[in-house]
Amino acid sequence: MICGRTPDELIRDIEGFHGFVAPGLVIGAFMVDLAREHIGQNTEADAVVETRHCLPDAVQILTPCTVGNGWLKIADLDKFALTLYDRHTFAGFRVWLDLNKAKAHPNVYNWFMGLVSKKDLPKEILIPAIFDAGRDILSVKPVTVRAEFAKREKKSKIAVCPACNEAYAAAQGTPCLACQGKDYYHTGS
Amino acid sequence: MICGRTPDELIRDIEGFHGFVAPGLVIGAFMVDLAREHIGQNTEADAVVETRHCLPDAVQILTPCTVGNGWLKIADLDKFALTLYDRHTFAGFRVWLDLNKAKAHPNVYNWFMGLVSKKDLPKEILIPAIFDAGRDILSVKPVTVRAEFAKREKKSKIAVCPACNEAYAAAQGTPCLACQGKDYYHTGS
Ligand SMILES: [Zn+2]
Ligand SMILES: [Zn+2]
Structure with a gap:
C-alpha cells in the first residue's frame, strides 16, 4: 500500500486530480508515504516541496496539505525532494530521490536525468519500473524547518x-x- | 448549479480537498463558474490566481488545472481575482470581487474587508450569505495574458x-x- 492505496487506487487518484499519470507523481507518492511513516500518523504535519513540477500534486492528493489552505509551501530550489514537518515543533523528515540508489534502476534513473526520450521509454515500461523501485531510490533524513x-x-x-x-x-x-x-x-481580447 | 455542482456537492468537494469550508473558496467557486461560462466549455483553459489564499484550491477542485501539472499559475499580486485563458491564444477572462457590488451584501463585504470578527459573523451566517450573493458581487472583463x-x-x-x-x-x-x-x-531534529 502507498499512502493507504493500492497501486490501482493510486493511479486512479492521480488521474482524477492531475489529469494523467505523470511518472514524477508516482515517485512523489512513495516519497510522501516514506515521510509520513517517519513522522508518524498522529503528527499534524505541514509540507514543503522543492519544485513546482508534479510534487505539489502528490502532496495535495495524499495529505490534507494544499496550496490554498497554506499547509503546503513551495520552496524554489528546483530539486526533487519534499519535507513533512510537525507544524508545532517544525521538526520533520526530508525525502529526496537519491541518485546513487536510483542507478540500480536504470529506466527510472535515465528518465529522471533526461537521458532517454519518451519514445524509447514509454510509460508502459517506466511506470511499472517506478512501482518496482518503490522506496529503493529514496533517502530520508531528519530536518528542522527554519521558523521564518x-x-x-x-x-x-x-x-x-x-x-x-x-x-x-x-x-x-x-x-x-x-x-x-x-x-x-x-x-x- | 456552480461548476456543475449543487451547493451541497460543492461544500462536500471543498471539505474533501481543502479540509474545511473557507468562505473565500465558496466565492472562488462562483468566480471559476463565471469565468468558465465566459470562456466557453470547449476551450482548453489554463488558469491564473492572484493570491495564494483559497483561490488556488477553488481552481484545483473545479478545473483540470493544478499547481503540479503547471496549468495553474500563481501571480503574486495579493488580490482576490482569477483568470481563465485559452492556452493557445492566451485570450481569456479575469473575474474579481467587485467592492462596489459587494457593498450590497454587507456580511460578505464586512468579512472580506476584515471589518468583522469570526465571533460576530459565524460561518453559519456568512456561508449562506455568500451563496445568496453568488455572482452579484463579481465583475468580469476580457484580458489577454502576456506571452512570457x-x-x-x-x-x-x-x-x-x-x-x-x-x-x-x-x-x-x-x-x-x-x-x-x-x-x-x-x-x-
Ligand atoms: Zn547541493
Ligand atoms: Zn490597482
Whole structure:
C-alpha cells in the first residue's frame, strides 16, 4: 500500500486530480508515504516541496496539505525532494530521490536525468519500473524547518487601490502592484 | 448549479480537498463558474490566481488545472481575482470581487474587508450569505495574458550538485541553491 492505496487506487487518484499519470507523481507518492511513516500518523504535519513540477500534486492528493489552505509551501530550489514537518515543533523528515540508489534502476534513473526520450521509454515500461523501485531510490533524513519559513502567514492589511478600486495587500504601497505595471495581462481580447 | 455542482456537492468537494469550508473558496467557486461560462466549455483553459489564499484550491477542485501539472499559475499580486485563458491564444477572462457590488451584501463585504470578527459573523451566517450573493458581487472583463507569463516552462537542464550529490536545475550555478545556503531547513531534529 502507498499512502493507504493500492497501486490501482493510486493511479486512479492521480488521474482524477492531475489529469494523467505523470511518472514524477508516482515517485512523489512513495516519497510522501516514506515521510509520513517517519513522522508518524498522529503528527499534524505541514509540507514543503522543492519544485513546482508534479510534487505539489502528490502532496495535495495524499495529505490534507494544499496550496490554498497554506499547509503546503513551495520552496524554489528546483530539486526533487519534499519535507513533512510537525507544524508545532517544525521538526520533520526530508525525502529526496537519491541518485546513487536510483542507478540500480536504470529506466527510472535515465528518465529522471533526461537521458532517454519518451519514445524509447514509454510509460508502459517506466511506470511499472517506478512501482518496482518503490522506496529503493529514496533517502530520508531528519530536518528542522527554519521558523521564518514554517510560520503561517498572517493575513495582510487590506487597502483599496485608488486606480483600479480593487482590494489588495496594503504592504504593496499605492497603487496596487497590478496598477504599478506588474500585472500578467493586458485588458481586452 | 456552480461548476456543475449543487451547493451541497460543492461544500462536500471543498471539505474533501481543502479540509474545511473557507468562505473565500465558496466565492472562488462562483468566480471559476463565471469565468468558465465566459470562456466557453470547449476551450482548453489554463488558469491564473492572484493570491495564494483559497483561490488556488477553488481552481484545483473545479478545473483540470493544478499547481503540479503547471496549468495553474500563481501571480503574486495579493488580490482576490482569477483568470481563465485559452492556452493557445492566451485570450481569456479575469473575474474579481467587485467592492462596489459587494457593498450590497454587507456580511460578505464586512468579512472580506476584515471589518468583522469570526465571533460576530459565524460561518453559519456568512456561508449562506455568500451563496445568496453568488455572482452579484463579481465583475468580469476580457484580458489577454502576456506571452512570457503564459508560456509553459521548459524542463531545465539537470546538473548533479558536487556538494550534496542531488540533482538540481543547472541554471542555479554550482553548487545548488540549497548548498549556497538558501535552504529552508537545517539537518537534524
Ligand atoms: Zn490597482
Ligand atoms: Zn547541493
